[in-house]
Amino acid sequence: MKPFSVHCASPFLVASFPQPHSVLSWSLTRPGFAKVSSVAWLYVRDDDLSMDVDPALLLRKSMESAGLTDAVHLMTSRDITKYHLSQVSFGRATATCLATVGLGNAVRVGSAPIAHQGVGTINLLVHVDRPLSQAALVETISIVAQARTVAMVDLPWKPSxxxxxxxxxxxxxxxxxxxxxxxxxxxxxxxxxxAVGRAVYDAVWSSGNVWIAEQERTEVRSTCGLASPD
Structure with missing residues (x-):
């Protein structure tokens, strides 16, 4: 059984739950603990985020115009049609991960801050089919971060x-x-x-490899003097 439905119509990707859920995130516009019925991505291009644009305000106004005010909001420059779903069960628990992965903004933890390093980000929605206390939600988000990091380390993307x-x-x-x-x-x-660890790892690994393959094709096309795809 799918824990949420997915609707993709650019510039929005929306995951809708059949009933309100407890969530924890560091969303730009709705961070922390909340009770919501949906999580929504906004697709933006690099030109949409010039230095004079407030990303949180842009995100909030875009979601309001689409009737998604009450959702948890995410923003990405990754083509939202390239989202990836992964579901894994262990024992009594099933975890489902909806991921959009772009690595143009990839960094190594502990590195010096960089003001601007291109676009590309990792946005993850991870659903657990068991009700979770606030402490368990915090613990789960730490497992998600671990799994994302291990997948990143395993990916063949090492720009530096x-x-x-x-x-x-x-x-x-x-x-x-x-x-x-x-x-x-x-x-x-x-x-x-x-379940969470495996679902997240699989989603980030698969999506990351798709993104890397796209960059390699773009580089080949550029070398051959052909127009690059969007």
């Missing part, structure tokens, strides 16, 4: 000669159904942690 661990503008949303009987733990030794 060493592994990168994410992008400068990553965002993670974790969602779970609402019920009084909540799971209190979601670590690596639990079914939840195992």
């Amino acid at each position: 000669g060493e592994a990168v661990t994410g992008t400068g503008t990553d965002c993670i949303v974790v969602a779970a159904p609402i019920h009084p009987d909540m799971e209190q733990f979601a670590g690596l030794h639990t079914d939840i942690g195992a």
Whole structure:
């Protein structure tokens, strides 16, 4: 059973839950804990985010105009039609990851901040089919970050000669159904942690390789003097 429906109509990618869910994220416009029925991506081009544009304001106004005010909002320069879904079950838990992955903004954790390094980011919605306490939501988001990082290290994308661990503008949303009987733990030794880790790794790995292949094709076309695709 799909935990959410996915609707893609540029510039929006929307994941809708059948009923309100508990979520935790660091969304630009709705960070922290919330109860929502949808998570929405806005696709933007680099030109849309000039130095005089407030990204949060642009995101908020765009979502309002589309009737998505109450959603958790994400922003990406990645072609939203290239989203990836991965679902994994362990024991009593099933995790589903909806990912958009662009690596043009990839960095290695602990590196000096860079003011602007192109566009491209990793946005992840991770759904767990078990109700989660706030503590378990926090633990789950840490597992998501671990899995994303391991996938990034394993990817053959090392623009500076060493592994990168994410992008400068990553965002993670974790969602779970609402019920009084909540799971209190979601670590690596639990079914939840195992399912989340594998689903996220698979989604980031697969999407990352698609993005890398696109860059390699663009480079070949450029070398041959052909027009590059969007």
